[in-house]
Amino acid sequence: MNIAINTNNISKSYPGVLANSNVSIQIDESSIHAIVGENGAGKSTLMKILYGMTKPDSGSIEIFNEIVTMSSPKDSITLGIGMVHQHFMLAKNLTVLENIILGIDRPSLKNLGLKKYKKAIEEVMSNYSLDIDLNMYVEDLSVGEKQRVEIIKVLFRGAKILILDEPTAVLVPQEVDELFNNLKNLRENGVTIIFISHKLDEVLEIADQISVMRSGQLIDSVRNMNVSKIELAEMMIGKSLPSPPPRSTEKKQNKIIELKNVSSNNVDGRQLFKNISFSLYGSEILGIAGVEGNGQKEVVESIIGIEKLESGEIFFNGEKINDKTTRERLDSGISFIPEDRQLQAMIMDMNLTNNVIIGRQNIKKYKSNFATVKTKNAVKESENIISLFDVKTPGTNTLATALSGGNQQKFVVGRELEDDPSLLIASQPTRGIDIGAQALIWEKLRESRDNGLGVLLISADLEELIGLSDRIVVFYQGSLVTELSSEEVSPEDLGGYMTGLKK
Numbered sequence: 001m002n003i004a005i006n007t008n009n010i011s012k013s014y015p016g017v018l019a020n021s022n023v024s025i026q027i028d029e030s031s032i033h034a035i036v037g038e039n040g041a042g043k044s045t046l047m048k049i050l051y052g053m054t055k056p057d058s059g060s061i062e063i064f065n066e067i068v069t070m071s072s073p074k075d076s077i078t079l080g081i082g083m084v085h086q087h088f089m090l091a092k093n094l095t096v097l098e099n100i101i102l103g104i105d106r107p108s109l110k111n112l113g114l115k116k117y118k119k120a121i122e123e124v125m126s127n128y129s130l131d132i133d134l135n136m137y138v139e140d141l142s143v144g145e146k147q148r149v150e151i152i153k154v155l156f157r158g159a160k161i162l163i164l165d166e167p168t169a170v171l172v173p174q175e176v177d178e179l180f181n182n183l184k185n186l187r188e189n190g191v192t193i194i195f196i197s198h199k200l201d202e203v204l205e206i207a208d209q210i211s212v213m214r215s216g217q218l219i220d221s222v223r224n225m226n227v228s229k230i231e232l233a234e235m236m237i238g239k240s241l242p243s244p245p246p247r248s249t250e251k252k253q254n255k256i257i258e259l260k261n262v263s264s265n266n267v268d269g270r271q272l273f274k275n276i277s278f279s280l281y282g283s284e285i286l287g288i289a290g291v292e293g294n295g296q297k298e299v300v301e302s303i304i305g306i307e308k309l310e311s312g313e314i315f316f317n318g319e320k321i322n323d324k325t326t327r328e329r330l331d332s333g334i335s336f337i338p339e340d341r342q343l344q345a346m347i348m349d350m351n352l353t354n355n356v357i358i359g360r361q362n363i364k365k366y367k368s369n370f371a372t373v374k375t376k377n378a379v380k381e382s383e384n385i386i387s388l389f390d391v392k393t394p395g396t397n398t399l400a401t402a403l404s405g406g407n408q409q410k411f412v413v414g415r416e417l418e419d420d421p422s423l424l425i426a427s428q429p430t431r432g433i434d435i436g437a438q439a440l441i442w443e444k445l446r447e448s449r450d451n452g453l454g455v456l457l458i459s460a461d462l463e464e465l466i467g468l469s470d471r472i473v474v475f476y477q478g479s480l481v482t483e484l485s486s487e488e489v490s491p492e493d494l495g496g497y498m499t500g501l502k503k
């Protein structure tokens, strides 16, 4: 078998952190190679080095047995390496075809004219058995389809090596199956795939070879058939996994939040959601299921006033809050973990202490009589979050951008659970989080729930949704289609309601 990639003793350090330490990984051509490891283990750093986004301090990279130097992604694309980012980089208001050719600068593919481009792209799609309607607008595509466009985009640029950093975090089970089928086809056709995921079941389903990283080092590369899930987890965290605590049965009778027939349209008059009614009680986790774009995100955002209502009423702790501002709602005891931590939850160029204060300048703990804030309290608070949530960082003065994705997420969750809210809206709270940290966050959410907190949980991870929620409501095309008891529903059933196959 040929070797597609060899990294020889790659090291990379950041202030206070050795992100990669003498990493030597060998990746076979036409194989699917998974990389697993805890948050902050160094997976993304290694991928950024392979993609030419980051320079290693030492070590070398061989691509198809030749030592290469890369100073930007442009170089890696020329070498046949493509990366599909977790945040899709597509223009919504353009068609699939336009998106694929956008920004192309390979001389052989420049200025071909639309017709020729279309033909060339169709050829690539048929070579790799990938299918999509090139004339669709990207805004009308599902998440899985957008991801497929990203994959076609890099293949069209000649990629023979594909890097996918946590590609399944945003997909529902049906879409994961489809992605895996596509990846298997790509492998059959000679493409080498590097796949990062925190979901070990998936890794064991799809990967030929699995490399485990811990604290910047490669622990081992093993063949899939020689390893079990438990062994993998133990290699990752160096000890065995905690088991989840039992579900509490005691539900309070106070309604934390009540929605009565709420409806909303978007700016061009399209219905976002209609006649939605549900209640959330104290000491309850209510799961909200739906494929992205079915209105559930907007409904939840209407609770904090980001989304405007056409009609209907919202009550928080018995009081109607329709006319309150977002600030007033948040200050009155609603916490919010937004789906996109980097866009909505943190200011990436600020340190952790300041990320505790943003939006909270006016609460007593931080407000001072002068035109400043009580920084000392915020430092204490962020130290607290770092220790309770096991955030891996040199300290409170570190910029948010210097944390690994999962550690940013842990910090945000920790911050939102402080200050004893009565309602927590948690959107994808463990996205990108390793299994150890996920267990920790689940435990904290359950603990807060048992202490009276009401949680609205939105998650694309159906195992999480079922495992954590007491009840689940499902959204489809802007309507609430069913309410299920989480004890009786399987991920497949849930996926069926979410995609409209089950009614």
Ligand SMILES: Nc1ncnc2c1ncn2[C@@H]1O[C@H](COP(=O)(O)OP(=O)(O)OP(=O)(O)O)[C@@H](O)[C@H]1O
Pocket: 014, 015, 017, 018, 019, 037, 038, 039, 040, 041, 042, 043, 044, 045, 046, 392, 393, 401, 402, 403, 404, 405, 406, 407, 432, 434
């Ligand atoms: N630009 C940066 N500046 C400073 N430190 C960084 C930077 N990028 C990464 N790090 C640090 O390097 C270490 C490895 O981070 P990396 O993003 O590679 O982890 P990861 O394995 O991808 O984790 P996750 O599963 O959370 O995405 C972390 O401790 C992180 O804080």
Ligand SMILES: [Mg+2]
Pocket: 043, 044, 045, 404, 405, 406
């Ligand atoms: Mg990462």
